[in-house]
Amino acid sequence: xxxxxxxxxxxxxxxxxxxxxxxxxxxxxxxxxxxxxxxxxxxxxxxxxxxxxxxxxxxxxxxxxxxxxxxxxxxxxxxxxxxxxxxxxxxxxxxxxxxxxxxxxxxxxxxxxxxxxxxxxxxxxxxxxxxxxxxxxxxxxxxxxxxxxxxxxxxxxxxxxxxxxxxxxxxxxxxxxxxxxxxxxxxxxxxxxxxxxxxxxxxxxxxxxxxxxxxxxxxxxxxxxxxxxxxxxxxxxxxxxxxxxxxxxxxxxxxxxxxxxxxx
Ligand code: LHQ
Numbered sequence: 001x002x003x004x005x006x007x008x009x010x011x012x013x014x015x016x017x018x019x020x021x022x023x024x025x026x027x028x029x030x031x032x033x034x035x036x037x038x039x040x041x042x043x044x045x046x047x048x049x050x051x052x053x054x055x056x057x058x059x060x061x062x063x064x065x066x067x068x069x070x071x072x073x074x075x076x077x078x079x080x081x082x083x084x085x086x087x088x089x090x091x092x093x094x095x096x097x098x099x100x101x102x103x104x105x106x107x108x109x110x111x112x113x114x115x116x117x118x119x120x121x122x123x124x125x126x127x128x129x130x131x132x133x134x135x136x137x138x139x140x141x142x143x144x145x146x147x148x149x150x151x152x153x154x155x156x157x158x159x160x161x162x163x164x165x166x167x168x169x170x171x172x173x174x175x176x177x178x179x180x181x182x183x184x185x186x187x188x189x190x191x192x193x194x195x196x197x198x199x200x201x202x203x204x205x206x207x208x209x210x211x212x213x214x215x216x217x218x219x220x221x222x223x224x225x226x227x228x229x230x231x232x233x234x235x236x237x238x239x240x241x242x243x244x245x246x247x248x249x250x251x252x253x254x255x256x257x258x259x260x261x262x263x264x
Contacts, residue, residue: 064114
């Protein structure tokens with residue numbers, strides 16, 4: 001499938017999706033948001049994709065909504081319908097990032113603002129370049145953090161820090177984001193790709209189904225009580241125990257050799 005505003009490249013079972021509107025720091029127009037939805041669906045179906053890296057072309061990760069786009073313009077006589085815009089464009093993206101049963105790494109190469117930051121927060125892991133920064137820019141244009149940020153941020157960094165981050169709209173640099181628990185690793189700019197792909201390769205060689213089930217279990221854990229979760233966990237482990245990778249993992253342990261997981 002051809003994309004106009006994304007690059008979609010698979011190598012060594014790692015899919016790299018690059019947001020590709022560098023002139024405006026990869027701000028989302030309608031087409032790019034629909035293309036990202038499609039790309040994630042394509043990745044979900046492809047057994048040859050066992051890890052996804054999401055990044056941006058040029059000096060930014062993404063500046064969020066393209067504020068020049070007519071569909072969100074605040075200049076028209078008629079007031080814009082942002083609820084509808086979010087439901088159609090961003091919610092399906094962040095929902096899929098949370099539910100897709102493959103690990104997703106945001107390789108944050110530069111500024112991530114507004115919905116661009118929210119999309120990075122919806123990924124499973126974030127590796128940030130030293131020069132990257134995160135901005136919850138919404139408040140500066142009179143909006144609330146969207147694309148799941150009000151749900152994700154308190155869980156990632158705690159309620160008080162999340163509120164401060166959102167209400168001030170002040171940027172967090174990569175080191176501050178690491179301290180706040182918003183990113184997993186910070187790499188020197190010139191080593192970002194290497195550090196990210198070292199992690200991606202490891203994940204792509206992992207027991208993909210178990211990683212997907214782990215993601216499902218942790219998503220569930222955010223919304224149920226402990227005993228209900230234990231019941232759910234037993235159900236999920238039952239599924240994991242049926243995989244070929246479980247059989248391989250145990251055999252490799254007993255034979256004292258590294259496991260060769262196939263993602264099956
Ligand atoms: C942009 C943008 C941009 C267009 C930089 N749009 N061109 C959801 C649904 C419905 C409605 C509304 O919102 C949402 C969710 C959201 O995402 S709301 C939040 C939208 N994003 C922002 O408010 C961020 C706006 N951008 C900025 O504050 C700055 O550009 C940041 C801090 C990201 C980067 O600053 P600089 O590094 O100084 O770069 P710059 O400002 O010079 O930008 C470079 C170019 O990119 C520039 O174009 P130009 O033609 O002048 O070179 C900007 O106009 C363009 N650009 N963000 N969101």
